[in-house]
Amino acid sequence: NAGVTQTPKFQVLKTGQSMTLQCAQDMNHEYMSWYRQDPGMGLRLIHYSVGAGITDQGEVPNGYNVSRSTTEDFPLRLLSAAPSQTSVYFCASSSSGPPEYFGPGTRLTVT
Amino acid sequence: GEDVEQSLFLSVREGDSSVINCTYTDSSSTYLYWYKQEPGAGLQLLTYIFSNMDMKQDQRLTVLLNKKDKHLSLRIADTQTGDSAIYFCAETPGGYNKLIFGAGTRLAVHP
Numbered sequence: 001n002a003g004v005t006q007t008p009k010f011q012v013l014k015t016g017q018s019m020t021l022q023c024a025q026d027m028n029h030e031y032m033s034w035y036r037q038d039p040g041m042g043l044r045l046i047h048y049s050v051g052a053g054i055t056d057q058g059e060v061p062n063g064y065n066v067s068r069s070t071t072e073d074f075p076l077r078l079l080s081a082a083p084s085q086t087s088v089y090f091c092a093s094s095s096s097g098p099p100e101y102f103g104p105g106t107r108l109t110v111t
Numbered sequence: 112g113e114d115v116e117q118s119l120f121l122s123v124r125e126g127d128s129s130v131i132n133c134t135y136t137d138s139s140s141t142y143l144y145w146y147k148q149e150p151g152a153g154l155q156l157l158t159y160i161f162s163n164m165d166m167k168q169d170q171r172l173t174v175l176l177n178k179k180d181k182h183l184s185l186r187i188a189d190t191q192t193g194d195s196a197i198y199f200c201a202e203t204p205g206g207y208n209k210l211i212f213g214a215g216t217r218l219a220v221h222p
Contacts, residue, residue: 004153031208042115042199042212043154050208058209090153098144098203098210102153 002026006091006103013081013110021076021106023091029101031094032074033058034066036087037105043090049074081110115202115213122219129187131216133200136181140202143176144210145185148197157198158185187218195220 007022025032033048035058045058049068063085065077074093078085089106092099115135123129135143141162146154160167160174160183167174173186183200197217201210 033208040214042201042214043210044212045209048208056208059211092153098142098156098159098201098208099154100156102155104151104153 004091004093004101004103006089006106008106009104010107011109013078013108015081015083015110017081019078019081021078021089021091021108023074023076023103024072025074025091025093025101026072027093027095027101028071029093029095030071031096031099032068033092033099034064034074034076035090035092035099036060036085037090038087046076046089078108083110086110115200115211117198117200117213117216119214120217120219122221123190125190125192125220125222127190129185129190129194129218129220131185131187131198131200131218133183133185133213133216134181135183135200135202135211137202137204137211138178138181140204141206142203143174143183144201144203145172145174146199146201146212148199148215150196154199190218190220192220192222194218 034046035043047066049055091103094100144159145157171188197215
């Protein structure tokens with residue numbers, strides 16, 4: 001039982017590049033979400049999903065896309081990276097209710 | 112508006128009690144949560160309190176809620192070095208899928 005896994009751990013992008021942050025969980029959780037954490041701030045919700053095929057926007061969705069084709073996976077796509085997207089990204093899951101298990105995070109730098 | 116405020120830093124001696132405070136703004140939050148983040152790791156859900164409760168105790172953790180003042184606190188009894196971490200409170204004005212986090216309180220435990 002690996003919990004919530006995220007890849008990569010670190011990534012450097014140039015402005016305008018696109019990439020996908022991967023997130024997977026093996027707990028059969030319906031609820032998954034993506035947050036970003038910036039220095040001196042709390043986590044902010046980007047997108048979330050309440051089950052396969054269902055996604056919705058959070059507080060800061062602009063510049064990000066998600067899809068949920070399976071219960072296990074919830075990838076986050078950056079369409080055209082900008083320096084403002086430099087952050088630490090966390091994926092989380094729960095069987096219901098608030099995020100319970102968080103992944104170890106992806107540290108993204110956009111130059 | 113939605114805003115959660117916490118003091119940034121707290122230092123306590125090992126064995127003493129720690130009290131971490133949080134104020135929130137949205138009285139419609141049904142649940143209020145406390146998360147712990149250890150260095151280099153994702154958040155873990157510590158405990159929560161339902162908005163119609165004043166107090167909740169869970170082993171060494173006590174959560175107090177003052178709805179009139181919109182004030183939430185987390186007390187850790189017999190604080191240990193393993194409790195050193197950043198503690199985040201979160202409110203749920205948009206339902207438990209959409210948490211609003213504070214910036215976090217860094218707890219340092221010294222001998």
